[in-house]
Amino acid sequence: MAAGAASGGSATTDTYKEARTWLLLPAWVTLAILVLAPVIMMLIYSFLTKEFRGGVIWEFSLAAYDQFFFDRGLFGDDPAKIEWTYITIFWRSIWQAGAATLLSLVIGFPTAYFIATRSENMRPVWVFLITIPYWVNLLIRTVSMKFLLRDQGPLNDFLMNIGLIDSPLHIVNTNFAVQLGLFYSYLPFMVLPIYAAVERYNFALSEAAADLYASKWTTLRRVLLPAVKPGVFAGCILVFVPSMGSFLAPDLLGGAKNFMIGSLIEEQFKGNAGNWPFGAAASMILLTMVLIILMFSTRQQAKADKAGG
Amino acid sequence: MASKQFDIKTYAGFKGITLLCLVILYAPLIVVTVYSFNASQSLTNWEGVSLRWYADVFTGPESGKFKTAAKNSFIIAIIAATTATTIATLATTGMVRGGKFRFRTVSFGLISLPLMVPEIVLAVATLIFFNSIGFERGLLTILLAHIAFCIPFAYLPISARMQGIEDSYEQAALDLYATKRQAFTKILLPLMMPGIISGFLLAFIVSLDDFIITNFVKGAGVETLPTAIFGSVKQGIKPNIMAISTMLLSVSIVMVTISYFVSKSDNTK
Numbered sequence: 001m002a003a004g005a006a007s008g009g010s011a012t013t014d015t016y017k018e019a020r021t022w023l024l025l026p027a028w029v030t031l032a033i034l035v036l037a038p039v040i041m042m043l044i045y046s047f048l049t050k051e052f053r054g055g056v057i058w059e060f061s062l063a064a065y066d067q068f069f070f071d072r073g074l075f076g077d078d079p080a081k082i083e084w085t086y087i088t089i090f091w092r093s094i095w096q097a098g099a100a101t102l103l104s105l106v107i108g109f110p111t112a113y114f115i116a117t118r119s120e121n122m123r124p125v126w127v128f129l130i131t132i133p134y135w136v137n138l139l140i141r142t143v144s145m146k147f148l149l150r151d152q153g154p155l156n157d158f159l160m161n162i163g164l165i166d167s168p169l170h171i172v173n174t175n176f177a178v179q180l181g182l183f184y185s186y187l188p189f190m191v192l193p194i195y196a197a198v199e200r201y202n203f204a205l206s207e208a209a210a211d212l213y214a215s216k217w218t219t220l221r222r223v224l225l226p227a228v229k230p231g232v233f234a235g236c237i238l239v240f241v242p243s244m245g246s247f248l249a250p251d252l253l254g255g256a257k258n259f260m261i262g263s264l265i266e267e268q269f270k271g272n273a274g275n276w277p278f279g280a281a282a283s284m285i286l287l288t289m290v291l292i293i294l295m296f297s298t299r300q301q302a303k304a305d306k307a308g309g
Numbered sequence: 310m311a312s313k314q315f316d317i318k319t320y321a322g323f324k325g326i327t328l329l330c331l332v333i334l335y336a337p338l339i340v341v342t343v344y345s346f347n348a349s350q351s352l353t354n355w356e357g358v359s360l361r362w363y364a365d366v367f368t369g370p371e372s373g374k375f376k377t378a379a380k381n382s383f384i385i386a387i388i389a390a391t392t393a394t395t396i397a398t399l400a401t402t403g404m405v406r407g408g409k410f411r412f413r414t415v416s417f418g419l420i421s422l423p424l425m426v427p428e429i430v431l432a433v434a435t436l437i438f439f440n441s442i443g444f445e446r447g448l449l450t451i452l453l454a455h456i457a458f459c460i461p462f463a464y465l466p467i468s469a470r471m472q473g474i475e476d477s478y479e480q481a482a483l484d485l486y487a488t489k490r491q492a493f494t495k496i497l498l499p500l501m502m503p504g505i506i507s508g509f510l511l512a513f514i515v516s517l518d519d520f521i522i523t524n525f526v527k528g529a530g531v532e533t534l535p536t537a538i539f540g541s542v543k544q545g546i547k548p549n550i551m552a553i554s555t556m557l558l559s560v561s562i563v564m565v566t567i568s569y570f571v572s573k574s575d576n577t578k
Contacts, residue, residue, distance in 0.1 A: 013476040014408025016489065023403030024416055026396045027460060031419045034457035038438035039426065045437050055440065110323040111330045117318045128569055133334045135511075135565040137518040139535050140554040143542055144337035147344070147551070152353045154340050187334065206317050216320065245427030247521055252542070262429045269436060269525060276437070283433045290427055 039287070046280035054274045064281035086264065086282070093260040096175065096250070097243035100182035101190075104239045107183075108190035109232065115191070116198035127195065134188045142248045145181055146172055149253075173255035181249030182239075189238035197231025198224075230304040237297045241290050261286055338558060345551035352546065362552035369549060371541070378537035382517055385452050385533065390512035393459035397467050397512075398505055400460075402493070405471045406479075423458040431458065432525035439526060446528035454526050455516045462515045463508035466572055470504025471497075507572035510564045518561065 016023060046064050048056040066072075071083035115126040133141065148155050149171040156168040171177050201224065209219040225232070247262030254260070261282065268279025344352070348359035366375055400420060404413065423431060435454045439446060478500065479492040487495065498505075520535040527536060534557060541550055 013406055015476055015479055015483075016402055016406045016493070017408045019489070020403045020407035020410060023399045023407065027400035027420060028416070030396055030457060031422060031460065034435070034438075034453055035422050035426070035431070036419070038431075038434035041438045041441050042430075042434040045441070107326055107330050107333075110320070110326040113320070114323045114327040124573075129331060130334070132562060132565060133338060135514055135518075136338060136558045136561045137520075137535060137554075139518075139520045139539055139542075140341075140558055141337065143538070143546060143550070143554065144341040147352070147546055148337045148340050154344075157353075184333065184337070187330070203318060210317050216317070219317070220320065242427065245429045247429055265429055265433060269433065279433060280437060283430045286427060287430045290425070290430075294425060 042280045043284055046277055046284050048277050050275050050277045052274065054269070054276060056276050061277065064275075064277035067275075067278055068281055068285070089259055089264050090261055090285070092258070093244050093262075096178055096258075096260060097182065097240050097246075099175075099179045100186070100243045101236050101240045103179055103183045104187050104190040105232070105236060108187055108235065109194055112191045112194035112231075112235075113198050116195050116201075123199070127192070130191050131188045133184075138185060138248055141184060142181055142252050145184055146177075146252050149177060149180070172253060173257070175254070175258055177253040178250050178258055178260075181253040182243040182246060185246065185249060186239045186242055189242075190235040193231045193234040193238065194228060195231075197228035201227050230301060233297065233300060233304075237293060241293060244290070245286055341551050342555045342558075345548070345555040347548060350548070352548065362548040363556075365549045366552050366556075371549065374532065374537055375534070375553065378532040378534045381448060381451075381532065382534040385448065385455055386513050386516040389452055389455035389459050389516045390463070390509050392456045393512045394463045394467075394505060394509040396456075397460050397463035397508060398498075398501070401464060401468045401471050402497070405468055406476065406497075420464050421461050424461050428521045432522040435522060436525040446526060447531055448528075450526045450528070451523050451531070451533065454522050455519065458519070458522065459512035459516055463512040466507040466511060466568075467501065467504040470501055470507075470572070474500050503571050503574050507568045510568040510571075514561050514564055517557075 045056055047060055047062065049059040049061040049063065051057050067083070068086050069083055070080040072078050072080050111130065115123060115130070118126055147153055150156070151168040151170060151172070155171075156165075159165045160168070171180075205223050205227065206219050209223045210216075214222065244260075245262055246260065247266055250258055250260040251263055251266075265279050265282050265286070268275050268282070344355075345362055346358050346360070347355055348361060349356035366372060397420075400416070404416060426434075435450075435457075436446075439450050444450060474497070479496050482492040482496045483489070518535065519533075520539060523533050524536050524539070527533070532540070534553070538550060538553060541547065
């Protein structure tokens with residue numbers, strides 16, 4: 001039922017059937033011109049020849065993808081070897097997004113569970129509290145995080161004042177800072193679907209398990225978790241996907257050593273690299289990965305819906 | 310019985326983690342807000358409460374830049390949110406009150422496309438698109454890009470609202486010889502208002518907050534608040550940035566709070 005509501009509605013009527021095309025036309029036209037056409041144009045640009053200092057020459061070329069995967073030496077005539085630079089950056093992005101997802105899950109699951117087991121009028125208040133920070137400017141949140149975590153920042157001050165540490169912890173410009181930033185950026189996406197799943201969960205099942213002498217943790221693992229798995233899965237996807245292509249967290253909290261896909265792409269258009277076809281190709285590879293993940297997750301959800309009846 | 314059920318539902322430590330979660334979410338925002346009132350020139354020392362950095366934002370050396378950026382940001386957010394909300398309201402009516410039709414799934418996919426494509430990819434695609442058709446980058450390119458990605462944010466609360474309204478109200482009006490147009494403007498639209506306001510506010514915040522796409526499609530020298538702040542932060546976090554951030558985060562929180570209470574209000578009774 002809820003899945004139907006989320007995907008566009010179960011309570012549909014046909015009062016405005018005749019006007020339907022006209023009602024939808026503005027949305028179709030706007031999104032076709034401003035989203036669909038640009039993505040197609042990006043695909044085309046990734047197969048064009050680069051113009052130095054930005055832009056393209058309209059001549060077919062596979063150079064962008066070739067540069068991404070193969071190293072042909074300085075003059076381009078050495079035998080092709082695998083180019084690890086960009087694959088490493090992609091791999092790091094996947095790894096960082098995975099770590100951020102795990103962190104969000106470890107903290108987000110108990111939070112979602114706790115909220116879902118509050119009284120019915122307290123639940124929206126808790127959900128509201130968790131989602132407010134999400135609506136604050138991502139840039140401001142990331143800058144705030146950096147300010148808090150700095151070597152001379154309030155967190156280190158506090159920890160040194162209470163005597164927990166003697167010298168400041170170096171958190172900024174580490175992988176962990178990026179993971180923390182990503183966690184901070186997308187946590188509500190983890191909490192909300194799990195919350196929705198736990199709220200629908202029938203606690204009589206847990207009671208039945210308890211009556212059969214299952215311990216509380218066994219009940220959690222063997223009865224509750226399988227029942228709310230689709231929510232957990234959706235949460236993981238919703239955190240992982242935007243984390244992978246993020247730009248602000250790695251740029252502000254990670255420093256130059258912790259380069260991720262977002263920064264690699266940005267540099268092709270805004271920075272010194274100025275290689276548009278290469279930036280378009282890297283974007284296409286990222287987009288393809290994301291679409292594969294989304295397709296896979298839709299299939300999983302459909303399977304889960306079927307299994308759940 | 311009741312106490313046993315309570316016991317089954319509660320796990321030791323979950324409350325602690327929830328509180329930790331809230332601390333992590335709010336600590337950075339609270340710290341920045343507190344330090345924006347710091348009298349000190351340096352970021353580290355606390356020298357008492359003062360409004361000097363707020364004064365600096367409005368009259369200091371960078372005030373001209375920030376004023377122009379704020380004006381751009383608000384103009385773009387108002388126009389983009391209004392346009393996106395209008396488009397989304399019409400589209401919702403077509404989707405929810407338009408019966409079953411073949412392109413329904415495709416239409417929903419198209420509307421949610423800006424949410425599925427990673428933001429940086431959408432930024433690259435939009436920049437390339439404007440470049441390929443020779444559209445000069447400036448305020449207008451920012452506005453067009455914002456309208457597109459605001460549509461799903463406006464659509465979701467509006468469509469959630471319309472699905473909750475039974476069509477018996479419109480049917481009653483039609484039975485009493487109202488035209489379809491009258492049923493729409495006199496009955497459906499007023500009932501939809503909470504959803505529409507909520508959608509507008511969310512679209513407004515999303516537009517006001519956008520950095521990545523704006524950064525790609527803005528022309529040289531054109532700044533919105535987030536891009537101006539980013540440029541400033543790249544040279545180090547300064548106290549005036551914290552004052553600006555505090556003001557901007559207050560705007561977002563106030564609007565989200567309004568949106569929350571408006572969408573909860575029920576005017577169908």
